[in-house]
Amino acid sequence: MAEDARGRLIDAAGRAFAERGFEGASVRDICSDAGVNIAAINYHFGDKQSLYVACLEQAQCSESRQTLQAADPSLPPEARLHGFISGMLAAQGDPDRPRWHNALMLREMAHPTTAAAEVLKRYIRPLAETLREILEQISPGVSGMSHDGWPVGFSVVSQVLFYAVHRPVVRLLMGEAEHDALDVDFLADHITRFSLAALGRGPTIVGPSAVPSAGTRKTVPR
Amino acid sequence: MAEDARGRLIDAAGRAFAERGFEGASVRDICSDAGVNIAAINYHFGDKQSLYVACLEQAQCSESRQTLQAADPSLPPEARLHGFISGMLAAQGDPDRPRWHNALMLREMAHPTTAAAEVLKRYIRPLAETLREILEQISPGVSGMSHDGWPVGFSVVSQVLFYAVHRPVVRLLMGEAEHDALDVDFLADHITRFSLAALGRGPTIVGPSAVPSAGTRKTVPR
DNA sequence: GATTGTTTCAAACAAACGTTTGAATTTTCA
DNA sequence: TGAAAATTCAAACGTTTGTTTGAAACAATC
Structure with missing residues (x-):
């Protein structure tokens, strides 16, 4: 929340693009959500398309651990x-x-x-x-x-x-x-x-004992 | 191709909506593709949203045999x-x-x-x-x-x-x-x-004889 | 053939769109 | 502190958006 304008823009735009698509998300809504002026997109990214690419790059970098x-x-x-x-x-x-x-x-x-x-x-x-x-x-x-x-x-x-x-x-x-x-x-x-x-490893998914031998539910087989 | 305006509109709009999404497809492009006047959407469907619903209804009705x-x-x-x-x-x-x-x-x-x-x-x-x-x-x-x-x-x-x-x-x-x-x-x-x-029916997908017993490729098991 | 009702058309509507401007404001750094 | 750079701002830019209009063209019915 206390990010700079560029970061807040990417976050707001990312949410908007993911939810409503590229054309469905307007730059005015995005800037309003981010709490920045309309011209900030042009200043920080150039145009809407480049903002979209920046969102995609951010999404790629954050790989799940x-x-x-x-x-x-x-x-x-x-x-x-x-x-x-x-x-x-x-x-x-x-x-x-x-x-x-x-x-x-x-x-x-x-x-x-x-x-x-x-x-x-x-x-x-x-x-x-x-x-x-x-x-x-x-x-x-x-x-x-x-x-x-x-x-x-x-x-x-x-x-x-x-x-x-x-x-x-x-x-x-x-x-x-x-x-x-x-x-x-x-x-x-x-x-x-x-x-x-x-793949032929482990029991089939139906039947009386459909629990994998290597572990139970909520447990990663070790 | 020799359909009436309403039919041609649904077809052109369906293609456009499927390809570029609802907001991504403009009514001018759709009408141009369909070979009808812009006002035809308002006349036959009321507005763009209703045209979209008509496309969806058409898509539902045509169930694969x-x-x-x-x-x-x-x-x-x-x-x-x-x-x-x-x-x-x-x-x-x-x-x-x-x-x-x-x-x-x-x-x-x-x-x-x-x-x-x-x-x-x-x-x-x-x-x-x-x-x-x-x-x-x-x-x-x-x-x-x-x-x-x-x-x-x-x-x-x-x-x-x-x-x-x-x-x-x-x-x-x-x-x-x-x-x-x-x-x-x-x-x-x-x-x-x-x-x-x-599901435990049929051989696993790897191994020397991975062909289902009831038939071969391109053949529905009888 | 005149009179309906139906469909098409070019033109224009207001609103929203992405983008740009140039001046204010803030921040940076010597 | 003061000049320079970076950032923000309100306002407007020209286009494109979906929609509407009213007349023209077509079709059907008596």
Whole structure:
């Protein structure tokens, strides 16, 4: 809150762009939210487009800490996968990380502008490489499958991204109360179990004892 | 092409809204594309917002034929699941169905307006019920799992929606040539196999014989 | 063929848009 | 303290926005 004008502008603009899109967010609303004069955008960034790019750069730089723990190759692969999924899920609701960071990048990825290539190179590609490494560790040979194992990786991350993109639908489908019960820990466990079962590691997700052998709910398998 | 002004307007507006969003699409561009006068929007729909709702209604009504085949309870559940997934995937690239129909509904679901509730009731909810029925048939008891089995259904549809929402990212990650090889048949088989394996039905997706017993690629299990 | 009702058209509307200006104000640093 | 740089400000810029107007063109009915 006590940031300088430039920082407050990026924060206000990031929230506006993430929520209403680039054309849906007006510079007047943004400046009003940031508590700065209209001319501040021109002074600090040049124009609206450059402000948008600045928001995207800020969103890229703030990587979730939890995602990084999945990069440790010394951990057992199941724990790394759980960490990866949990990290991606947590990034959505991380209190230390502004809400709009993820939402804005999702918008950019769903409807890429000229800035998309940079986001992909700096943010998405490293994540993809980490996941590929984990999956290869879990199921050796998966990288040599058809299309270099990309579809398998997509099947994993798609489950995570679903809750980021389609949360409004989930809320409407399940109802408010049931939806709120789907916290990060539950979803991370579910997605990890679903994916491990598909890969032939761990029990299938239905049946009397559907709890993974390596840990219980709310616990990262060690 | 030889439609009346109202029809041409919906088509042009649908494409514009799906591609550039509600605020990103100007009524002048839409009317120019449709080959009608600016005032036609006011005359036929009242205003831009009502035109948007008309587009959404049109998109809801044109349901893909292939999705329906999954509703036949007499088929084996694995075939129904494959049909369901294949139908959803095919709806994206159905030549008989304008490209924008799916894209527009995805936009509405990711960032709901007041019209979202209707889309959910008429389009999403029935799909969800069909899937729930199929999954219960495949793995009895899944509906009685935690949160009424919703997460399991989400894990299935999320894989399909991923290719609808994040196709630009897939293209950039894999490269143009590799991406084009991911046709509807391949993806339907992959997602079906991944999901069935997670549910404990069918082999896991990696290993020497990763082909489902009930059929080969490009073949719906009978 | 005159008279309806329907649809199209060019032109203009006020409002909002992103952007720019040049003078005030604050901050910086010698 | 005083000059220079950095920042903020109210006001206006020209465009584009969605919308409206009233006349013209078309179609249908008697």
